Amino acid sequence: MSAGTYTPRPGAAPLPRMIGAQAALETRMLLRNGEQLLLTVIIPTLLLVLFSAVDIVDTGAGRSVDFLAPGILALAVMSTAFTGQAIGTGFERRYGVLKRLGASPLPRWGLMTAKTLSVLVTEVLQVVLLTAIAFALGWSPHGSPFAVLLLLVLGTAAFSGLGLLMAGTLKAEATLAAANLVFLLLLVGGGVIVPLDKFPGAVQSVLGLLPIAALSDGLRDVLQHRASMPWRDLGILAVWAVLGLGAAAKFFRWE
Numbered sequence: 001m002s003a004g005t006y007t008p009r010p011g012a013a014p015l016p017r018m019i020g021a022q023a024a025l026e027t028r029m030l031l032r033n034g035e036q037l038l039l040t041v042i043i044p045t046l047l048l049v050l051f052s053a054v055d056i057v058d059t060g061a062g063r064s065v066d067f068l069a070p071g072i073l074a075l076a077v078m079s080t081a082f083t084g085q086a087i088g089t090g091f092e093r094r095y096g097v098l099k100r101l102g103a104s105p106l107p108r109w110g111l112m113t114a115k116t117l118s119v120l121v122t123e124v125l126q127v128v129l130l131t132a133i134a135f136a137l138g139w140s141p142h143g144s145p146f147a148v149l150l151l152l153v154l155g156t157a158a159f160s161g162l163g164l165l166m167a168g169t170l171k172a173e174a175t176l177a178a179a180n181l182v183f184l185l186l187l188v189g190g191g192v193i194v195p196l197d198k199f200p201g202a203v204q205s206v207l208g209l210l211p212i213a214a215l216s217d218g219l220r221d222v223l224q225h226r227a228s229m230p231w232r233d234l235g236i237l238a239v240w241a242v243l244g245l246g247a248a249a250k251f252f253r254w255e
Contacts, residue, residue, distance in 0.1 A: 015106075019110050019113055019117070022106060023113075023118050025114075027118040030084065033088070036084045036088070040079050040126060041129065043079070044076045045129070048069065049137070051064060067224065070216060070219035070224060073152075074192060074219055075192045077123055077126075077155045077156055077159060077215060078155075078159050078212055081119050081156045081160045082163040082179065085115065085119060085160060085164065086164070086178075089164060089168070090170065093253070093255070099254055123156060142223060143223050143225075143227065147218075151237065152215075154238055154241055157244075158211045158237050158244055159244075160245070161241060162240070164244075164248040165252070167252075169252070186212040189210075190207065190216060192212065192216050196217070209236060211240040217233055218230040
């Protein structure tokens with residue numbers, strides 16, 4: 001045994017290992033939170049099953065599940081990347097967790113990267129679960145998997161930016177109220193369950209520019225109507241992603 005066997009070697013772990021460890025921690029905390037599970041899993045699942053089984057809303061020609069499944073997938077992305085992340089990050093900021101993590105060897109951009117990875121892992125679990133349930137209800141999706149993946153990634157970026165912007169600028173209690181209110185409003189008016197063509201023409205034009213409408217309509221165009229690449233919806237999501245992430249990077253307050 002050499003003399004230097006037990007020599008201390010203080011220092012930070014490699015950056016990828018730190019980000020991975022933080023992402024795993026964020027994911028475990030997210031999945032253990034009952035309110036988060038309600039938003040990310042239970043509500044989308046109940047909405048998918050209920051509106052597919054009961055003819056409450058006129059979703060047009062074809063089976064209800066073919067219209068609803070893409071919208072519910074979009075809702076799942078919003079619930080995790082926007083609502084859940086905004087509320088969780090807002091209270092971490094209030095309790096000083098972000099301030100303490102900001103002083104750790106993990107850089108702040110690394111922390112945000114870990115949070116994003118946690119969101120993506122949760123979304124994968126959501127998509128797998130909701131897709132399995134939709135298949136059991138008779139869903140027959142079509143279209144390009146690459147287009148679907150691109151829509152989901154851009155939708156995640158857009159909602160993450162907006163969620164972090166809200167969490168980094170408002171008080172935690174205000175974030176909790178505002179995030180849940182936005183979730184409910186976009187659930188009703190974002191084309192998730194109620195088709196946008198049920199709204200007046202002028203309102204349709206405005207609602208169609210919302211990220212949830214672009215994501216749900218884009219997924220529906222690909223998975224239900226076999227569109228090759230919904231460029232308009234992708235463009236809307238890209239604009240929201242740039243604006244949201246840019247504003248969050250500029251205005252986010254760590255204390």
